Amino acid sequence: MIVTTKKLFEAAYGKFAIGAYNINNLEQTMGLFQGNIDSQAPFIIQISKGARAYTHKTMLEGLIRSAEEIFPEAIFAVHLDHGDEQTCYDCIESGFYSSVMIDASHEPFEKNIAITRRVVEAAHAKGIVVEAELGMLGGVEEHVSVDEADAKLTDPDQAAEFVERTGCDSLAVAIGTSHGAYKFSGTQALRFDVLEEIQKRLPGFPLVMHGSSSVPQEEVERINAAGGRLIGAKGVDANQFKRAAQLGVTKINIDTDGRLVWTRVHREYFRDHPDNIDLRKPGKIFMQEYARFIAAKNEKLGSAGQLETVRKLLGG
């Protein structure tokens, strides 16, 4: 069942975070649904602009509709990840997405507010909810490259004004994370002090943490042992997710860790089976491994076992 992120956040706020996982293909879609059903977790499917362009935007919709039939128990939101204004309108018009993210965080404050406000008006008119972003993460986002040195943490005072003036339904905050496999040039630490200040000014309001992959060292070592070259890759400590959830983070975005699972499975498979040309063999292993990965991640987020609670909240 497709629901809005707003409904999921009502169940989660202050207690646990919902995993927001990116998909691009069939294997990720199957593993994602299987892992969330295995761990009895509600979840958010994220679709980036790059994912929409990879095959065709309609293909992803077809995959999700089919997965919904295969896993009728599943409760999830379909969310545009890092949308620009036009892509947000396209998703709002499509009638398929239950939630969009407008990412105008690279714009000056007033322009970010103006763009976000326009998207909120269009989305709310159709019952769709909006995530916006204030502050800048380090690392690379689509069309926006920000040096870690220039990364700008969210200003708590501005956050309160931004939410008030835009009417957005959730806010992505920059508290030290960054996208990709190379986070934290120094020590691995989330800025809980900044998060606490944001929550004080926005009590009860759902916050979002992007760039939250953990980049497990064991995964990196296996990839490198199978011919990869990921040097100095580092991520967020997943044991900090629950503390973040208690401070108002209701959605935690994870994409890179899934890519690491894909890379490890395929590199090891082809290293160990140099004669194989059947794409289904590593594909099948990936779906199983991805499902296990999702279930384990949901334990860290606290969303594992929450499916029935959410179903009851929805009146089902």
Ligand code: G3H
């Ligand atoms: O934040 C970006 C997500 O990891 C999606 O990545 O734009 O390469 O699909 P992508």
Ligand code: 13P
């Ligand atoms: P990671 O690169 O840490 O997985 O972050 C993903 C993300 O924020 C997608 O919006």
Ligand code: ZN
């Ligand atoms: Zn992101």
